Amino acid sequence: MTTLTVRRARPADGERIRELNELAMAETPEWVPGAPDADLRDLQAHYFDAGGEFVVGVRDGRVVATAAYEPLEGWMREQFSASDQPLESTVELSRMRVHPDCWGRGYGTRLYEELASRARRDGHHAFVLNTGVDNDRARGFYESLGFESVREETVEFDGVTLTLALYRRSLV
Numbered sequence: 001m002t003t004l005t006v007r008r009a010r011p012a013d014g015e016r017i018r019e020l021n022e023l024a025m026a027e028t029p030e031w032v033p034g035a036p037d038a039d040l041r042d043l044q045a046h047y048f049d050a051g052g053e054f055v056v057g058v059r060d061g062r063v064v065a066t067a068a069y070e071p072l073e074g075w076m077r078e079q080f081s082a083s084d085q086p087l088e089s090t091v092e093l094s095r096m097r098v099h100p101d102c103w104g105r106g107y108g109t110r111l112y113e114e115l116a117s118r119a120r121r122d123g124h125h126a127f128v129l130n131t132g133v134d135n136d137r138a139r140g141f142y143e144s145l146g147f148e149s150v151r152e153e154t155v156e157f158d159g160v161t162l163t164l165a166l167y168r169r170s171l172v
Helices: 011-025 043-048 074-080 109-119 136-143
Strands: 005-008 054-057 062-071 090-098 125-134 148-157 160-170
Touching: 005 109, 011 043, 011 062, 011 090, 011 148, 043 054, 054 109, 062 109, 074 125, 074 148, 074 160, 109 136, 125 136, 136 160
Parallel strands: 090 125
Antiparallel strands: 005 054, 054 062, 062 090, 125 160, 148 160
């Protein structure tokens, strides 16, 4: 049996990360073809230089899973600003993707655990995230990890309307 290696993303992973993102998102109810992915085109600036993290799961020399966290900014920061938790120690969990051929093997959990460990090491105390309200697979996954649903919000961007479920989980 081939094992999964979890490591920090490298610049050479960029094309495969973008391909995997598109492939995995195409399997979700909230998939928007051509959705913005500028963050995936410059991992260094968007994640690493900004105080975030991006890890990949590699099997047989190929990236088959991704996970990231990034500073809580913009729309997501506004959504959680009324919470009783200090936002300075909260980061957004993002880009959780597993190749559909690899679902059910625990790869998402492995990447999440590594990312949570790195976030705690970096002084973060909570993750927040959003996913489509109709994405039962993702919602079940996050809830199995201990994330608690905060509320649902309808948003519009580039002429597309999405209803998102917002989640939060303490890392301490």
